[in-house]
Amino acid sequence: MAEKFDLNEREVWDGNYAASQALRQADVDVVVAYPITPSTPIVENYGAYVGNGYINGEFVMVESEHAAMSGCIGASAAGGRVSTATSSQGFALMVEVLYQASGMRLPIVLNVVNRALAAPLNVRGDHADMYLGRDSGWIQFGAFNAQEAYDLALCAFKVAEDHRVRLPVMVHQDGFITSHTAQNVYPLSDEVAYNFVGDIVPVDDMLDFSRPVTYGAQTEEDWHFEHKAKQHKALMDSREVIDEVFAEFEKISGRKYNRVETYDMEDAEVALVGLGTTVETARVAAKELRKEKGIKAGVVAIRCFRPFPLDEVRDALEGVKSIAVTDRSSPGGAMGAFYNEVAAAMATSKSRPMVTNYIYGLGGRDLSIENCKEIFQDQKANADAGHITTDIQQFTGLRGPKLGFFKTARG
């Protein structure tokens, strides 16, 4: 029997600690890890919970992130509840194995504390690593603060292990800005949290010796396409389950999550679309601009990056005149990856608004309320002029001469 962990109704936790408490409360059986900054405390704390008797689990240290995810696959295929955490270069090394996990339909939960990719070496937060997992067949949730890193980790197990889904889930939080910032967090009691997640009911577990199964078999042109299509359909179909889980979570916590979150969008003329902590800073900017300048500004945030909520993004932004899509990742010779997805959604809209792209915050560069206001004001200028008045892609918070790419004459 595990030791009782004392919890207060109100705690002051950082995102890493919050995520590790979710792993404890979900009673995770196995964590296989190769720790990396800034996600280290998540797996380190899990190890301490095991060592101090707060959880009956197994903490396995391995020699690389590639091995960490491989170990998670073994433990998950054996039928356990499995989780780990990583960041940046570690995530990059894990990528090959991420595709194995999703292809084998294993309900692993990966806490990703987003961090820049080298070179130059940088330990701070941006979303470069996240985009490496974009096509890996995992469900991807985004937390905007420490509370959400905790809440979404609990939801992640429930979604992943649902027999209608059976897919691995990543929960992303911003390196340092969330992972190392202590804020008020209101945890659930151990009992309420565990009952919400429930017991894992494995499917085709390899430790069921009466019914031998094969994982990761080879399929060439005869079946590979069907398998991948089925996997894609499973991701698409998970949307309904995610909505159900979020609704159920609201019942026990009072906190409601949506695959797309909207703030001040009812009458918005201009909007900023963002991910992570940026969403909350932008909300403050939008509210202040409404008061100070009468600019009808709103914010649209992606909670569930995969499966991508194309319909909901389009609906949330329909009728807005000019939209800024913010990318916290080096675009590498194209428009920002996030921009391309939102712009594609808006290409299917009736109103066909103007969509602009802002690259910002690489390597942890600060994004201030003032930076967000400037982005909104650019959109207001576009809305008033009836065409994009700036380069389509700009850089916010960058030192040196102004940098921008692509122009359009279209209204």
Added chain:
Amino acid sequence: MTEIRWHSRAGQGAVSGAKGLGDVVATTGKEVQAFALYGSAKRGAALRAYNRISDEQIFNHAKFMNPDYVLVIDPALAFTDNITENEKESTKYIITTHLSKEELIAGIPALEGKEDRVFVVDCVQISLDTIGRSIPNSPMLGAFVKVSGMFELDYFLENMKRVLAKFPQKIIDGNMGAITRAYNEVK
């Protein structure tokens, strides 16, 4: 919203101080944020830590702030770091030093004319006397409690005991002494 910026060196406890303050403030029902700005910092490297305190949920995740309080827990940083950066007309400074307020201000041109908003306390000496090591974060909390008037001293001490509960009694007593003495000595 109250915003606080700590100037410290890695190892002096500004990050723990900011988190401890956040922890105590949260018990009063307020929302808090505590974070730090450091790279791969080695012991002795200059760093900054930050607090935000508000009656409502804090959505601003930017590092940028116009601080209401600047807490300097390393005596030399008062001279070498830009402690008045992004200040407001009402920003209050609490600086650890063995100098008198007049002597300190005479050496830091940026503080001239701000005598009413500058407070001094010797956190290094206080921590040496009470805790036995140079850990200036605890005394700074005592000085902050006095200058801000945010809490009664007894309330703060009671809650800090809870934050420090995992430490041996001797350390807890030392910290309580440090907070109390700085509360009484800051001027």
